[in-house]
Amino acid sequence: MNHQAASSSRETIRAQLQHIWGYSEFRSPQGEIVQCLLEQRDALIIMPTGGGKSICFQLPALMQTGLTIVVSPLVALMENQVQELRQRRLPAALLHSEVPKQQRKQTLWALENQSLRLLYLSPETLLSEPVWERLCQPELKINGLILDEAHCLVQWGDTFRPAYYRLGMVRPALLQSKPEGTKMAIAAFTATANPDAQKTIQQVLRLQQPESFRLNPYRANLHLNVQVVWTPRQRRQQLLKFIQARPGQTGLVYVRTRRDGETLAEWLLQQGFQTAAYHAGLSPDERRQIEKAWLGGSTQFVVCTCAFGMGIDKPNCRWVVHFHAPLLLSEYVQEVGRAGRDGKPATALTLISETTGFLDPDDKQRRQFFVEQAQKQQRSAQALSHKLPPQGNVVSVSREFKEGAIALSLLNSTGQLEWSDPFHYVMKPGNDQPAGQTNTHAAKQMTDYLKTKDCRWRFLLGAFGFALEATNLRCGHCDNCCR
Template structure:
């Protein structure tokens, strides 16, 4: 490895990592760390947080300790650092004793510059003794995912509270706290709970302009919409987040039955199966991972091109973290969120086990505002984190992009349909679920309806405006607006105080939804209630920016494909994920620039001295 002790950050950035310039506030963060000032940095996922401690670690003449919550993330980071020629290790339960001792010796001898530990591991006597060894000088302690230290954050972990004790033990070391999601309250918690000393607080923009943000009201179970998104990203990898383990297994099985390459991931699987499935995903052996929220935090895979939420997340923080798995390489990607009023009912069932129901409701309210907003998604998302949308980056969301899969839905006066629906709830005795109420509205001769005499009610069959699916969407929209609520084991539909007030006062009720004609094959021109066109209307690919668009440059396209094949083979030989060898952005730059010498290769994005030394001859051979 190139000796970087005492060198400039710019030298390390280019020589070791192969980058020509800093991003966002990386340079200012690194300067603060090198000057020994405690720092809290909030940067978006994919914004390059890792370089903020890796570059100082190589310049310092001592050890940098990185506290990370996930074993898989530690392994991923160490593999990437070693590919760049940096001596780094991780100490956790996944390491056998012989390797553990060898890693500790390398730290004592000063050959290892960076060590990754978990917050639990940091508190153990073994690691504590190692860090206090006379031959070890701790220069920097980095706390990754620092929001975990706050009870107001979305992922609080009590073990993080013990880190403040380490701050007191290493008074001469600089502390760097990193997170992608932190409101004002969470930031204050981080500073206090980690005992940071007069820290610099640096906030980068939360904006991820390369990610197309889209929210769609769920059609039935959302499967058709999920398939449409996958088809927009044919041959690319993505993550689909589901509400429960059952949902994960069911969706993964359905996708495989349709011929898609998909695996499942959740806490109900054995550790061995989870590890194997994750490994297959990060090595590009499988295209789609269907998972609960347990998946994604532990991987650095930069080429995830789409993230789908089958169900609305519990908070904006959770949503932002999970969509942040997409497009970490800065290339065009998509985040699709499907939601319905039923999502709220399912999420609130979890609140019964919550230690702080009010906090849970507050977080959920922020998420509801995001999904129901009819203004720019990006503006709404950034506003949640206290940031104003500058408009510097062209917005890429379904609200602002008129040629997107959704476009902007027109505002409709739905007062009469709402009054019919609410009247039907009352007339049937406020004791049935949405399906039964809708059956009455559309005039179903369901046996139970006839037996109860509900086919003789004045509201029977008056719901000619919409089909059953359309009425379900209207129910969900009214639940979103707190005018209806589902209660009890059987999801009984009833009106809230606001709903009753609107009915009594005959309030005008408008929604920004699209009304599309019913199926043309039915012979009926009755409209159905929809929030977006079904497939076969406007092509959904209109908003999809190609990742590798070489135009008429056939040579560049050929080289890019050949480089991907070479990368896959090399990754298999070295038993690492393909992106550890080179990510897509690096391969794209090489394909465009067509380097023929080692010096020209070093001018390509992400190619430092170590990668040029290890892979240069083979890459130049592929370029030809």
């Protein structure tokens, strides 16, 4: 591209940004990412929560003819983005298991008629028969595949969302059905991926010489605190004290399970707070109502599991409390990143049992359960590897064996099995090795973070591969720096 063409296309891109979103300028590195995707190059993008990720892939999608597929992990996340696009009268749609029949029909029809620019799907829906068949039609032009919240591939891909590990075969399989010379870019977006996770994302998606855009997660306005509690009662009292000290301030309380959320929300209601428990077990309507009440300010805070927050933007959220610490550091950074997106001071507090867990064994048990679950899944995958035919397809394996799809995903992550396309596998003999320990290692990292006496931000930057920026950092406002 010559210099003149490059600058005129930059002008066109900026004009579109102004026209659709009303912004006159990009935040760095948004403009470069848009350019990269318009030129159909692969990319791996790590940007903190609230950094304006979605514009980076929505803008190039709207500027090209043809379809861009956005693979997204959560229904709430897809619905919020598509709703915003539709309000601006932009050709976007979504498909997931909860979409009503009539709407589903309309979307599939729009897909066939090539009247969509953006289609949001979960990995499972992307690989479902009716959708896959339509995507493989030779005349349907597909410009690219966007993986939003790409850390989910690493966190969930070999535990309970095995479709993630088959996404790397989507591009080669689709290209087989398209005219020769067709190009299709893949871009993975996330707020949190340490060097190991970046490697996994790159390998699983089969990214080709991806351009890398990495912004570190440091936020000078976000104050990180960890507080030891001795008993379950003291944990509740500390939370109460924290909320009472911030009258009227909007926040989020994170718990790890549905049951914890409901019990705690009920107790807080008895203390006179207007709140609600949010988890994946609620109906779409119930979820929408809680989100709306929180965004609109009639609910001061929500007691939620990790199902809340991705893609839900409330700039003036002033605090986040982890009533229970997350198991992984990447979850922690995602969740604390919901606070203080407007740049004003915000606080993130994590409550933890003292190390022996003698009076409050909850945290210890939760970590133990996590590690044991991972080991159990790995053992059953190994056992299954001896029963599987040397080649086969995921549908028949899932039918025959409970958790068969997860076992295939685990065997794939340890190099014992290869996908020949998104639906068929081939076993690789003589590669009988125990499964990778990425998540157990990541869980240990989280424990180290909670115990560190070092500057907390410095620890996080180091853990996420920003060693240079971490070198002399003392944030001056985390609990360790303030001691």
